Amino acid sequence: MTPTTRQAPVRLTQFAHGGGCACKIPPGELEDVVSGLTPSGPATDSPLLVGLATGDDAAVVALPGQQGTAVVSTADFFTPVVDDPYDWGRIAAANALSDVYAMGGRPIVAVNLLAWPRDRLPFELAREVLRGGLDVATEAGCHVGGGHSVDDPEPKYGMAVTGLADPARLLRNDTGRAGLPLSLTKPLGLGVLNNRHKATGERFEQAIATMTALNRDASVAALAAGATCATDVTGFGLLGHLHKLARASGVSAVIDAAAVPLLEGAREAVRDGYVSGGTRRNLEWVAPYTDFGTTDADTRLLLADAQxxxxxLVAGEVPGAPVIGELVPLGAHSIVLR
Incomplete structure (x- = not known):
């Protein structure tokens, strides 16, 4: 698909040091920060079903006296990933809701998280950001009940989302087992295309359509197929999130690099040098745990691309999603590329 150039009145990406999930704190540094931040005392009676221990996508708490119901809680926000404020709001909302879907839950209510440089950007743009978030949340059947805002030199937007799930039918990152196939429900390449957009103003409709698409149907399909293990692929890239899943589950993973779907234009963006620092940090982090085989340098970057x-990423077959590899017994590396 040929990129288009549709200049927004204000280029929001120029007000941010990074873009989207590429502005996350690097995974290795983050793990050092949160290490040990778990409640003291015995956990056997705790209603907290999923917390910090495995670095899963959201927290899950069982509701006392409500058998079959658990609360899923998450928050996600980031700097502008595209220049169009409405599209940025849609993308940020879909990304925040994704953490609930990645746990097998259903989002029910969200609140906005907005940081805005009020002396540098007009509030009309902030309204468009919030409108985009509201429209995607409405599509998801999720109420939006206000939120919180601060004056900030750099614009940021996202949502804190609360959902419901069946505690007996969660999708977790620590329940994978050897022999399960690995399915990926969206193509890679969002990070490099977004980085190209920030640098040149080119607009990639295929990237926007992918980022604004809810993971709702994929989550429902995974649960219907009997899956219990999944994660979403965001700022740490496919390799980073897969490493976390494999480590938490006590297995390794073999990936057929040629089977991993890519967005049109992604390879060209890597070839032309539009690779974020976040993607390079992802690759550096997973390198000690990965056998890259003969995989070329550009493919390695795409597999680590900050989405x-x-x-x-589901341990199991999901109808309509390509199978890109499988989980295998624990070996010398978390991930082996073929």
């Missing part, structure tokens, strides 16, 4: 509102 924004990416798809679900």
């Amino acid at each position: 924004t509102s990416g798809g679900l």
Whole structure:
């Protein structure tokens, strides 16, 4: 698909040091920060079903006296990933909702999180951001009940989302087992295309359509197929999130690099040098745990590409999603590329 150039009156991406989930704190640094931040005392009676221990996508708490119901809680926000404020709001909302879907839950209510440089950007743009978030939340059947805003030199937007799930039918990142195939529900390449957009103003409709697509149907399909293990692929890239899943589940993964779907234009963006620092940090982090085989340098970068509102990586077959590899017994590496 040929990129288009549709200049927004204000280029929001020029007000941010990074873009989308590429502005996340690097995974290795983040793990050092949160290490040990778990409640003291015995956990056997705790209603907290999923917390910090495995670095899963959201927290899950069982409701006392409500058998079969658990609360899923998450928050996600980031700097502008595209220049169009309405599209940025849609993308940020879809990304925040994705954490609930990645746990097998259903979002029910969200609140906005908005940081805005009020002396540098007009509030009309902020309204468009919030409108985009509201429209996607409405599509998801999720109420939006206000939120919180601060004056900030750099614009940021996202949502804190609360959902419901069946505690007996969660999707977790620590329940994978050897022999399960790995399915990926959205193509990769969002990070490099967004980075190209920030640098040149080119607009990639295929990237916007992918980022604004809800992971709702993929989550429902994964649960219907009997899956119990999944994660969404966002700022740490496919390799980073897969490493976390494999480590939490005590297995390794073999990936057929040629089977991984890519967005049109992604390879060209890597070839032309539009690779974020976040993507390079992702690759550096997973390198000690990965056998890259003969995989070329550009493909390695795409597999580590920092995605924004990416798809679900599911241990199991999901109708309509390509199988890109499988989980295998624990070996010398978390990930082996073929």
